[in-house]
Amino acid sequence: MVAAVSFVMSALTRALDSLYRLKVGVTGVGAGRHERPHKPLLLLAVLEGLDAGEATPDRVPWSRALIARFGRRFGFVRAADDDCTPQLPFLHLRSDGFWEPLREEAGGWRPLSAPPLVADADTGVVRAGFTGEWRALAGDAGARVAMRDAIIARYFARHRAALDADGAPAGRLAEPGEDEERRVRAASFRGLVLGNYDHQCCACGLRIRIPDPEVTFVDAAHLIPFAESRDDHPRNGVALCKHHHWAMDRQLLAPGPDSRWHVSRRVEPRRSRGEEELFRLDGQPLIPPEESAYAPAPEALRWRLERLVGSG
Ligand SMILES: [Zn+2]
Numbered sequence: 001m002v003a004a005v006s007f008v009m010s011a012l013t014r015a016l017d018s019l020y021r022l023k024v025g026v027t028g029v030g031a032g033r034h035e036r037p038h039k040p041l042l043l044l045a046v047l048e049g050l051d052a053g054e055a056t057p058d059r060v061p062w063s064r065a066l067i068a069r070f071g072r073r074f075g076f077v078r079a080a081d082d083d084c085t086p087q088l089p090f091l092h093l094r095s096d097g098f099w100e101p102l103r104e105e106a107g108g109w110r111p112l113s114a115p116p117l118v119a120d121a122d123t124g125v126v127r128a129g130f131t132g133e134w135r136a137l138a139g140d141a142g143a144r145v146a147m148r149d150a151i152i153a154r155y156f157a158r159h160r161a162a163l164d165a166d167g168a169p170a171g172r173l174a175e176p177g178e179d180e181e182r183r184v185r186a187a188s189f190r191g192l193v194l195g196n197y198d199h200q201c202c203a204c205g206l207r208i209r210i211p212d213p214e215v216t217f218v219d220a221a222h223l224i225p226f227a228e229s230r231d232d233h234p235r236n237g238v239a240l241c242k243h244h245h246w247a248m249d250r251q252l253l254a255p256g257p258d259s260r261w262h263v264s265r266r267v268e269p270r271r272s273r274g275e276e277e278l279f280r281l282d283g284q285p286l287i288p289p290e291e292s293a294y295a296p297a298p299e300a301l302r303w304r305l306e307r308l309v310g311s312g
Contacts, residue, residue: 011133012143013184015098016150019043020188020232022096024155026293028081033293037077039096040155042089044163045069047144057138062090062116062126076162077155087115090128098134102127146181153185157231189232193220196289197239203253203261205287206241219245223255223300235297238286247278248304256305257298259286265310 022043025036045066049055054065070086078084091112093099101112104125116126130138137143152160199216200207208217221240224231238255240248247253252264261281269279288295 011137012146013180015134015137015143015147016181016184017188018096018098019147019150020154020185020192026291028079028293030292032079032081034079035155035293037074037079037082037155038085038089039093040151041073041077042070042086042093044073044148044151045086047138047148050138050144051141057135058129060128060130061124062087062121062128064121067118067121072166073163076159076166085115087117090126091115093128098131100129100131102129150181150185153226153230153232154189155233157229157233157236160230185232186226189222189234189237190220192234193237194218194239196234196291196294197287198290200239200287201241201244202238202255202287202289203240203244203281203284217241221245221248223296224303233297234289234294236300238296239289244281251307251309253278253281254304254308255286255296255301257301259288259301260284261286262305262308264308 019040022039024039026033027036028034046055046060048069049060049063049066050057052065054063055061060066067086071084074082074084074086091101091114094101094111101116102109103112103116104110112126112128120126129135137147152163156163194216197218198207199209199218201218206217209215218239218241220237222229222231223236223238226232229236244253248255252267254262254264256262261284263279263282267275267279269276286296
């Protein structure tokens with residue numbers, strides 16, 4: 001029994017890490033640049049279809065029910081330039097290492113080579129299945145709840161209320177499982193944010209990265225704390241050195257929606273060299289991540305600035 005539980009947990013934690021790192025693709029220009037929602041959204045629809053008994057982990061039919069589940073949620077999370085195309089992630093999820101889409105052709109089931117057509121739905125000739133340890137996970141109702149929660153936290157936290165209102169499954173893993181999930185998801189979030197900033201503090205530019213075993217001086221800091229937002233989207237995070245992370249946590253330093261740093265008036269530059277250094281950051285620009293789709297979200301910056309001590 002204990003062995004079975006620990007197998008499920010380690011497989012689940014690996015799966016949650018994969019879910020945080022789906023190869024989603026980025027689209028759009030300027031302020032509209034964003035991750036494509038299609039892959040995580042299809043997974044939400046598939047997990048829900050499993051809950052409803054419309055599919056099994058090794059046999060997820062390409063069906064009108066799946067297309068409808070995808071389409072309903074798409075309306076909540078889409079950006080203006082996203083198209084409702086569930087057939088694309090149904091095919092392309094195969095590159096993420098746990099999903100095998102197939103088409104029945106003369107002689108048997110072959111790997112799907114092109115997106116399925118709407119006309120293929122419910123004909124029984126196109127289906128997909130989870131592979132490897134994902135198969136057991138997708139068959140476990142508790143694991144599905146954890147996976148759904150991770151997908152929403154990573155990709156759709158801003159739409160959680162709408163997605164939950166549309167049908168959140170009941171049931172949770174036991175408490176120890178949640179701790180383990182949270183630890184893994186925090187590590188995945190950290191990896192994403194540090195990667196986006198190339199391990200550089202976005203306040204002072206500090207980058208010290210010693211390999212093997214890796215030591216990095218930079219943290220991934222949530223802008224709106226996870227406990228409040230349950231939002232692990234990389235746009236809710238910045239990379240900060242220990243010094244500036246500490247100052248932001250104590251609300252002596254805040255990034256603002258003007259993409260500049262703001263220093264609390266409680267910092268007195270004449271008192272010490274440290275305070276003078278911190279003070280000099282006031283009005284300096286945030287160092288942006290390489291990919292603008294992962295730049296801090298304006299509402300998260302506003303949240304931080306509103307809480308700067310002594311700013312009002
Ligand atoms: Zn720094």
